[in-house]
Amino acid sequence: MPVTEANVSEANDLPPQTLPLDGWHRARGARMVPFAGYQMPIQYEGIMAEHLWTRENAGLFDVSHMGQLLISGPDVDVELEELLPADVKGLGIDKMRYSLLLNEQGGILDDLMLTRQADGFYMVVNGATKYDDIGHMREHLPDEITLNHLEESALLALQGPKAGEVLARIQPEVARLYFMEAGAFDLDGVPAWVSRSGYTGEDGFEISIAAEHGERIASLLCDQPEVKPIGLGARDSLRLEAGLPLYGHDLDEETTPITADLGFALSKRRREEGGFPGADRILLEREQGPVLKRVGLIVEGRQPVREGAAVVDADGNEVGKVTSGGFSPSLERPIAMAYVPAGSAVPGTRVRLNQRAKIFEAEVTAMPFVPHRYHRKGAAK
Known part of the structure; x- marks a missing residue:
């Protein structure tokens, strides 16, 4: 959007x-x-x-505006694994991990960044959800765990x-x-x-x-x-x-990590052990495939398709939804993210979008739209 x-x-x-x-x-x-x-x-x-x-x-x-939190206390990594699907225990000092705060149904309450410090964890959560996140964590973490909002x-x-x-x-x-x-x-x-x-x-x-x-x-x-x-x-x-989702638009409490194409946030050990909120549903969805999946779209023409536009089938029935869309300054063409039926999530698949009774043609494409250029260890110069 x-x-x-x-x-x-x-x-x-x-x-x-x-x-x-x-x-x-x-x-x-x-x-x-x-x-x-x-x-x-x-x-x-x-x-x-x-x-x-x-x-x-x-x-x-x-x-x-983002929420900056310090979380510490006895066995804090073990306790955080009760709320997040990440391998928190395996995170080294000064190392970061992207993760998700999940509800009991496996829906995403927020996405976040977690860093282990020498005496606990530094967490950054979204600005619009930070007070709800803090309330959720204080409710579910033991009293011995200290949560400081910076x-x-x-x-x-x-x-x-x-x-x-x-x-x-x-x-x-x-x-x-x-x-x-x-x-x-x-x-x-x-x-x-x-x-x-x-x-x-x-x-x-x-x-x-x-x-x-x-x-x-x-x-x-x-x-x-x-x-x-x-x-x-x-x-x-x-x-x-960059193909990065925005909470409240591309992600919400009804969306699971598998539907959101964020399966990488489920570490191998946690997938094998389970024990995180919604694990049964999420792991079954991972095995059998989701009904809908978040994808990237290249939209034909010059007019952007915005959040809320419908993905429609040949008969005009809504089968999915655009969650973010706009004109790409780098590519000089409209792009979007949408949830589409899993069968239509393969790159190269043609889809139709309905925005205010006007039909747009689009093609599913791999994300990111523009290659990431992170400074990774071992990457070629």
């Missing part, structure tokens, strides 16, 4: 909160809109320009092919990190927790710092000639090209 002023608002009776860098964004000409309970920058100079700049250089995103921390994401050289210029030691690794660093005198990860498909970093230092570090990064501030609009188009 495109991020526009009309659809970024989340259902919330409370007025939007402000990010620690709210004034910093406004001073740089950002257009602010409500999203996930916060006023957030949707764009500075334009979504297309910001998107392409990030693909070619480095963009700085303020993602301080409400006084900012989170910045530096993304793009030049992100590595930019951050190494400020702190050379970050160059030792590979994709899905993290560590504590000093950034110009500011203590920071830095992970080599992100939501664009490019190499990049997420930087957690005390909120009081947010503007200083953001300015330091944007003073580098390769870096510009980037808004929510380009963040959405970048993650769509």
Whole structure:
């Protein structure tokens, strides 16, 4: 879906909160809109320009609306495996893992990033669901497990092919990190927790710092000639090209990891042992195949097909749904994600889409739409 002023608002009776860098964004000409309970920058100079700049250089995103959690206590890895399908016990110190918070039916309550620290785990969850996530975990984790919400921390994401050289210029030691690794660093005198990860498909970093230092570090990064501030609009188009799902749109409580094509998040040991929420249903679905499956679509023509459009059969009956869609600045054509019948999920399959009584032709394609360029250990230079 495109991020526009009309659809970024989340259902919330409370007025939007402000990010620690709210004034910093406004001073740089950002257009602010409500999203996930916060006023957030949707764009500075334009979504297309910001998107392409990030693909070619480095963009700085303020993602301080995300939930940053510290979880610790006796046997905390064992307890987290009661809620997540990941091999938490096998996660090494300063190593990261993508995982899913599941309900008892195997539906996805949220997707998240988990990192083992020396004395526990650092978890990043989605901004729109963070309070529900915290409530769910506090309800299901033993009292001996401590869960701290880092409400006084900012989170910045530096993304793009030049992100590595930019951050190494400020702190050379970050160059030792590979994709899905993290560590504590000093950034110009500011203590920071830095992970080599992100939501664009490019190499990049997420930087957690005390909120009081947010503007200083953001300015330091944007003073580098390769870096510009980037808004929510380009963040959405970048993650769509990267084939990355957005919770609340491509994922929800009714969707299982197998239907969402996130089977990689089920580690081999956990598949063999089970014991995670919804394991019986998920493992049976993995064995027999899902009814629907999340796929990528290349849409014919120039007009994007948006979230909510129906996937229809030859008789016009709805058999699936588009969950994200927009125009790809990198490919210069419309792309989308959709749930389609499993029999139609093979790349090359032709499907029809109905958007406001207009029929669009599309073809199922492998994701990501644009190749990932993560800084992986052992990858060819």
